[in-house]
Amino acid sequence: MPDPAVTLKDLSLERLMRDEYAYDLKNQIFSILEGRHQKQTRKVVLSDIDIEIARGEKVGLIGPNGAGKSTLLKTICGILYPTSGTVSANGNIVPLLELGAGFDPDLPVIENIILYGVLLGSSRRAMIEKVPAVLQFAELQNYGSVPVKVLSSGMAARLGFAIATDVQPDILILDEVLSIGDEHFKQKCRRRLDQFWHEHVTVIVVSHELEFIRQACDRAIWLENGCVAFDGPARETVQRYLSSIERQAMEAIASLR
Numbered sequence: 001m002p003d004p005a006v007t008l009k010d011l012s013l014e015r016l017m018r019d020e021y022a023y024d025l026k027n028q029i030f031s032i033l034e035g036r037h038q039k040q041t042r043k044v045v046l047s048d049i050d051i052e053i054a055r056g057e058k059v060g061l062i063g064p065n066g067a068g069k070s071t072l073l074k075t076i077c078g079i080l081y082p083t084s085g086t087v088s089a090n091g092n093i094v095p096l097l098e099l100g101a102g103f104d105p106d107l108p109v110i111e112n113i114i115l116y117g118v119l120l121g122s123s124r125r126a127m128i129e130k131v132p133a134v135l136q137f138a139e140l141q142n143y144g145s146v147p148v149k150v151l152s153s154g155m156a157a158r159l160g161f162a163i164a165t166d167v168q169p170d171i172l173i174l175d176e177v178l179s180i181g182d183e184h185f186k187q188k189c190r191r192r193l194d195q196f197w198h199e200h201v202t203v204i205v206v207s208h209e210l211e212f213i214r215q216a217c218d219r220a221i222w223l224e225n226g227c228v229a230f231d232g233p234a235r236e237t238v239q240r241y242l243s244s245i246e247r248q249a250m251e252a253i254a255s256l257r
Helices: 025-033 069-077 109-119 124-137 153-164 183-198 210-216 234-255
Strands: 006-016 042-053 058-062 084-089 093-096 171-175 202-206 219-224 227-233
Touching: 006 069, 042 069, 042 227, 058 069, 058 210, 058 234, 069 084, 069 093, 069 171, 069 202, 093 153, 109 124, 109 153, 124 153, 153 183, 210 234, 219 234, 227 234
Parallel strands: 058 202, 058 219, 093 171, 171 202
Antiparallel strands: 006 042, 006 084, 219 227
16 A cells, blocks of 8 residues: 555644743843743644545645644644654645745845745756746736835735646645635636646645535545544535534523523
8 A cells, every 4th residue: 555645643732822932031030020920831732633644635624713724734844843743744745835935025026936946846947937937827927027025915925826836746735825816816726726636636725615625625624622623524524513613603692691
């Protein structure tokens, strides 16, 4: 049996509470002197995750905000490291997470296209040849020579999407990229992504568009409070998740009576 594309084994991830990130020495000293000092606390973001994703499988991650979906994607990509457990990925990963986050704001758009593509695994020569197509797809034909910092956040996101989807991955990681731009550009994105669904590319996607997950994915994983609440066929997982939301809403209404 061939090796799976992605394997997560007994994976857990903890982080310091957000208030502890901003370390202020003066405030820390005064809090100790005044008896207000508290030890750093840690929050469990992911807990005991066991997931195996086959090559070519299309998997959706669903769940409420703060459930750990984006954190899980970043762990698969190697951006974050688990506190315990293991993660392995077999193949070239192209992550579409924070589109445009790797751009150099002072370099021209064309130079960023080449640099970004090389970082994603393409050769410099290949990216030079792809520049016109990338600019056309991103609808930035008149911006090739201007610095990226001149672009709006939406334009930069379009550019990042155009570059990342022009590189042929083994594993494609998507985090809410279907919300890029206006409706016209969203449709372009969907058509571009269709090619990955019809090819033997492993796709892992986070989206709140549950109908898209239901229709496009083979399988869906519902995360709740950093744990896997359910893992199964996409339609069944989405239905269970919606039923849970409805049940919680009814319980909230009942508690107000």
